[in-house]
Amino acid sequence: MKRDITLKINGQSYEVRIEEDALLMDVLRKNLYLPGTKKGCGEGECGACTVLVDGVSELSCLMYAVMAEGKEITTIEGLSKGGKLDPIQEAFVEASAVQCGYCIPGMIMSTKNLLDKNPHPTEAEILDGMSGNICRCTGYKKIVDAVKLAAEKRA
Amino acid sequence: MVGLSIVKPTCLEEALALLNDDTFVIAGGTDVAIQVHTKPNVTKLVDVNGILKKGIEETKDSVIIYALTTHTDVMESPIIAKWAPALKQACSQVAATQIRNMGTIGGNVSNASPAGDSIPALLVVDTKVTYVDAQGEKTIALKDFFTGPGKTVMNKRGLVTKFEFAKADNLKTAFTKVGKRNAMAISVVNCAVGLYLDGDKIEKANIVLGSIAPTTLHIKKAEEYLFGRKFAEVDLNAFWSLVFNSINPIDDIRSTAAYRKQVAANVARSTLITAYEGGK
Amino acid sequence: MPSMIGKGVPRVDAVAKVTGTAQYVYDMQFPGMLWARVLRSTIAFGEIVSIDASEALAMPGVRAFLTGKEIGDDLHGTSLCDEPILARDIVRFYGEGIGVIAADTEEIANEALKKVKVVYREMKPVFDVEEAFSENPPAILHPDLRTYKTSRPPKFIENRPNVYHSHRIQSGDLEQGYTDSDVIVEHEWRTAKIQHVQMEPHCAIAEVEANGDVTVHASINTLYACKNIFCRAFNLPKSKVRVRTYAVGGGFGGKQNITTMGVTYALAKATGRPVKYNLTREEVFIGACTRHPTVIRVKDGVKKNGTLMARDIEVLLDGGGYSEFGFLVVMNCCYAAIGTYKIPNFRIRSYGIYTNAPICGAYRGFGNVQVQWATECQNDLCAEAIHMDPMEFRLKNVLIDGDRNPGREIVFNNEAKQCMEWVEKGMETLKEKLERKPLPPNKVRGYGVSGGNKYSMAPTSSMAYVKMYEDGVVEGRIGGDEPGQGLFTVCAQMLAEIFELPMSEVRIIGGDTQICPYDEGSISSRATYNNGNAIRLAAEDCIRQIREKAAIKMNVPAEKLKVANKRVYNTDNVLESIDVRDLYDLNIMATGLYVKEGGEFCGKATWFQGTCKPNENYNSDRLCSFYTQGAQGIAVLIDKETGKVDIEGIVSSYDTGNPINPPLVEVQIEGGAMMAIGSALMEAMIMDEKGQTINANLTNYIIPTFKDMPLESHHMTNIAKSYHPNGPFGAKGLGEGTMSCTAPAIANAIYDAIGVRFYDLPITAEQIMAELNKKAAEGDPAKAKETVEVREPATIGV
Structure with a gap:
């Protein structure tokens, strides 16, 4: 069954016709051409598809798009404003926290969720706050550095 | 194209009328969006966001957690930290942030997974669950709610609306989770302990283990053994043996029966000590 | 201009990757694409009797179905051609592709698959590598x-x-070596x-034009090998x-099929339309490539003074249904045993063996990591047998420049000793930090060390x-x-260095066989060394052309000219210089510049790394090409009540030659350690x-998370001082080592903690318990009442 819905993404409204049971992840990637939100597993285990829903990090692979109607969705594409990187994005660049990069949009969205709630996290809080995002390249250490640097930049 | 329809009822009655064996109730979606892949009979999801309540309230004598309260809400609540620290610990060890932001307590309990982490922690504070079905609203002890893995007394025809437990100044609790890694893990064993104390005497004990039986279990013999005993007089090895001999877990993809049996007894003992010495 | 070599400049692709604009094939869609x-x-093994897709083809939106026979391919492989694109008459493992459907959407294709009917005639499979x-x-x-x-x-x-293949390296006289030894240490x-x-799961999009030209966009880590x-x-x-490739979301050797x-x-x-295939996560496990399970037998002879006299190794590599890159793994895994230690009497024999399991091929380390799992544990056992400190034993036998290794190679640029010594000191620091606090109850700590190496393949070639x-x-x-290691960044740094330009004024184009020259891929830790050398040589060729042109313009001999910062300087008189623009002529429209003769300033080069012909042994x-060397120390904390192992500290030192971008080197070292922690403690299909893989998902095949790594202050990474004489700016490679x-x-750390030696990976909490x-039962009968029989993890009944 097709359904017409309106999604609010990165401050803009999108009208889109979707299968009723389409997942938000697939709608973002396939219908709206916003592939910054990654698909890594489709089963809620890797965090690559993390987006902010009303300011809170959620997994777009476990969310039906129809249930996201009326909510403010923020994706990685909505983070940098006017060509200027968000301080979190800057921190990931400067801390050499990026390798293959496929997990990075999700990592950045989780960092935003963490720092919005807890601007000065301890290392243990960083490890906990980021642990829903899997990276296979970096060994995480430099991502922890990036989160610490992002916290400093936002202070 | 599983071909699911997703309906959003506007009131409880409408929602209840939609429930049958081929529907799933969806709130946070963290379990449902996975389970639909292995349940081809399910054709309809009933979205209860908007008709159930969310939030934690404190009354004079009790704490109320509404069904749509997320794991994150619970772990960040000062009320829970004060009156049920084991529940805070349990919720903060569920999967990871995103799942905790999405998944609801009502969903975790209704899903009735034997490995669900919030369940033992709710049981050790003697939580009562309120649900509605066609016959109306019912409030029962949570320990009587589960009938099997994925099965509850609601029999797919009801909706959990809230949980309530009494505030007890003399209650100390603790929670332990054993997973295959330190985050994003499904419990191989989990354990919660609640001790109602009169000084150093145990007035009543709740010893609850998850992932070792078709449902989360109170270890009755261990609870009876502790009943009325001073903590200093508890023989921890005897307690260990009582737990060990009370359970009969199974092999599955995550672990072996033998490992679970031994580790369940070990963590029951260590969680008991933590609850008494460090718990609040 | 400060040197760009050894600088931690940001990756050239970092901004695209943090903004979500980097292009990955998994994300791409083309108009009209199916x-x-x-x-x-x-089934795991049997004959395909019939495939009936008529019901699937009748579904709206389904455009084509092809069986393995209809694909129309010849058998392929890296050296041995044993593999069809899809199985034709015989399937050789559970999950092997036998047909493919094209539909308007992925969802329709999924539904259509369920309607295809297949009849098999099953045959008795073999799963156990020793039986096979x-x-x-x-x-x-493969009859x-x-x-x-x-x-x-x-x-x-x-x-x-x-x-399907075997290999052997041998030197000295094993029997004499054992006779001369005081102790024999032998294990499996x-x-x-x-x-x-x-x-990023594996994926590709293919387009076929009317004239038959083919373009394939794929997430692969060996562009030309795949082509x-x-x-x-x-x-x-x-x-x-x-x-064409784009940003590749991770390779680790696994994207070469x-x-x-x-x-x-x-x-x-x-169909005449572009077609895309994205693997699901489940398919990545069963339908892509895995690491060879191994059975490795090692027999060592050691003298009481710590001299390793003899080592004989037999490696059985369980290759799955087809040889793929596993053909080369059979041969190249043998280098693991010759790279780090002096062994006067030596033999390694390896065998690639078919079993009815998903294909095994290249996986970070190319068989060398498995072999060193055995040899580096053996080193500890040898040291223990003669009551020597494990690191002292390694240092006593480590190769240094000028030695001949067990393959009789002349050793050069080998900093294994430096790495080991750094780790020895680093472990003292780590211990001091960890032992400041008392141990939590029921926990026990242990320390372990290891050396390690990875050769890089030769002969090999890169062009630029x-x-x-x-x-x-x-x-x-x-x-x-x-695929993420940073090749384009280090090559850009080399260009910036050679042309004395800032990073913003150089760029690297790659991933397109139509416009980029031949290379052998991001495999074998070879990319920086070989591509870097090719870039260096091509840059020199480009500069030669610029200088020759400028020599005419400036009337100064070319050898006196230097190109820097977009200018050409007379080195005899630095005040005399011209802008590179002055080497061009203005076109008639006055809109652009061109070079009047000789064409654009475009250097090209081949870097070829040769070898010396091996003898019959x-x-x-x-x-x-080179050996990456390394050493590592690990601290573990074991919970005696749950058997769970936590990695408390990691001390690493690797010799990667002169590092072009040190943070990129560090992040590789830290990432490799994490991947290996998974292999050691968690991961097993x-x-x-x-023969069905029952944990082909990230719920039940678990890999390390943030919380499985040590705290930053307990995680120390060192890059050894090193300079490879043939490497670009002294660099070698690193990824696999x-x-x-x-x-x-x-x-080794677990052994130190609880006195139990484990011989099989992964080491699980169940096994530790x-x-x-067992130890409790032996040591303290009173404790035995808490002892229960613990079996291997279940493989059935889920």
Whole structure:
């Protein structure tokens, strides 16, 4: 069954016709051409598809798009404003926290969720706050550095 | 194209009328969006966001957690930290942030997974669950709610609306989770302990283990053994043996029966000590 | 201009990756594109009697269905051609592709797959590698093996019909070595089947034009190898095929198979439309590539003074249904044992063996990590047998420059000793930090060390073009891949260094066989060394052209001229210089510049790394490009109540030559350690009795998370001082070696903590509890009442 819905993404409204049971992840990637939100597993285990829903990090692979109607969705594409990187994005660049990069949009969205709630996290809080995002390249250490640097930049 | 329809009822009655064996109730979606892949009979999801309540309230004598309260809400609540620290610990060890932001307590309990982490922690504070079905609203002890893995007394025809437990100044609790890694893990064993104390005497004990039986279990013999005993007089090895001999877990993809049996007894003992010495 | 070498400049692709604009094939959609899904076998071994897709084809939106026979490919492989794109008559593992569907959407294709009916005639499979290796195996996977086409002749073993290749390196006299030894240490070691779990699953999009030109966009980590194997499989001329890669979301050796390219090409040809195939995470486990499970037997002879006198190794590599890159793994895993230690009497024999399991191929380390799992644990056992400190034992036997290694190579640029000494000191610091606080109850701590190496393949070749634009910006084109290691960044740094330009004025183009020259891929830790050398040489060629042109313009001999910062300088008179623009002429429209004769300033070069021909024992002065060396120390904390192992600290030192970008080197070292922690403690693909992988998902095949790593202050990473004489700016390579030390160091640390030696990977909490129970029963009968029988993890009944 097709359904017409309106999604609010990165401050803009999108009208889109979707299968009723389409997942938000697939709608973002396939219908709206916003592939910054990654698909890594489709089963809620890797965090690559993390987006902010009303300011809170959620997994777009476990969310039906129809249930996201009326909510403010923020994706990685909505983070940098006017060509200027968000301080979190800057921190990931400067801390050499990026390798293959496929997990990075999700990592950045989780960092935003963490720092919005807890601007000065301890290392243990960083490890906990980021642990829903899997990276296979970096060994995480430099991502922890990036989160610490992002916290400093936002202070 | 599983071909699911997703309906959003506007009131409880409408929602209840939609429930049958081929529907799933969806709130946070963290379990449902996975389970639909292995349940081809399910054709309809009933979205209860908007008709159930969310939030934690404190009354004079009790704490109320509404069904749509997320794991994150619970772990960040000062009320829970004060009156049920084991529940805070349990919720903060569920999967990871995103799942905790999405998944609801009502969903975790209704899903009735034997490995669900919030369940033992709710049981050790003697939580009562309120649900509605066609016959109306019912409030029962949570320990009587589960009938099997994925099965509850609601029999797919009801909706959990809230949980309530009494505030007890003399209650100390603790929670332990054993997973295959330190985050994003499904419990191989989990354990919660609640001790109602009169000084150093145990007035009543709740010893609850998850992932070792078709449902989360109170270890009755261990609870009876502790009943009325001073903590200093508890023989921890005897307690260990009582737990060990009370359970009969199974092999599955995550672990072996033998490992679970031994580790369940070990963590029951260590969680008991933590609850008494460090718990609040 | 400050040097760009050794600087931690940001990656050239970092901004694209943090903004979500980096292009990955998994994300791409083309107009009119169809989606492919592969039908997979539900038996491990047997004959395909019939496939009926009529019901699927009748569904709206379904555009084509092809069986393996209809794909129209020749058998392919890296050297031994044993593999079809999809199974034709025989399926050889559970989950093997047997047909492929194209539909308007991925969802329709999924539904259509369920409607295809397949009839099989099952045959008795073989899953156990030792049974498969035997002279009378229960199943022979490839009865026609000896008739397959090959490009490098396999070494078969007479009477062992499932062996697809074997290899041997030998030197000295083993029997004499054992006679001269005081102690013999002999054990058998095993590793499990594991998977790369690249975050971007495998995928490809194929387009076929009316004239037959083929373009394939794919997430692969060996651009030209995949193109060449693909062309051979479909008998396509090299000039008709263009393969493109973009940002590749992780490789680790696991994106070298052409299945996705093959099925999308066949469907694109059949439908006239672009066709895309994205693997699901489940398919990544069963339908892509895995690491060889191994059985490794090692017999060591040691003198009481710590001299390693003799080592004999036999390696059985469980290759799965097809040889793929596993053909080369059989040969190249042998280098692991010759890279780090002096062993006067030595032999290693390896065997690649077919079993009815998903394909095993290249996986970070190319078999060397498995071999060193055995040898580096053996080193600890040897040291213990003669009451010597494990690191002292290693240092006593470590190779230094000028030695000959057990393959009789002349050793040079080997900083293993430096790495080991750094780790020895680092471990003291780590211990001091960890032991400040008392141990929590029921916890026990242990420390372990390991050495490790990884050779890089040779002979091998890379090519490059380097072009200067009229605005002075310099572009390098390479055929190397960027699966995340940072190749494009280090090559850009080299260009910036050579042309004395800031990073913003140089760029690297890669991943397109139509516009980038030949390379052998981001494999074998070879990319920086080989692409870097090619870039360096091509840059020199470009500069030669600029200087020759400027010499005429400036009337100064070319050898006196220097190119820097978009200008050409007279080195005899630095005040005399011209802008590079002055080397061009203004066109008649006055809109642009051109070079009047000789063409654009465009350098090209080939870097070739040769070897010395090995003798019959595979001995030679030089077998490899270089060896990455390393050492690592690990601290573990074990919970005696749950058997759980936490990694409390990691101390790493690796010799990667002169690091071009030190933070990129560090992040590789830290990433390799993490991947190896997974392999040591968590990861194993589990098959049921039918050969079906029952944990082909990230819920039950678990890999490390943030919380499984040590705290930053307990995680120390060092890059050894080193300079490879043949490397670009002294650099070598690194990617694979970073996994070589970790698993043995963990096992050695566990032994230190609880006195139990584990021989098989992964080491699980269940196994640790079982061993602790055994010890408790032996040591303290009173404790035995808490002992229960603990069995191996279940493989059935889920």
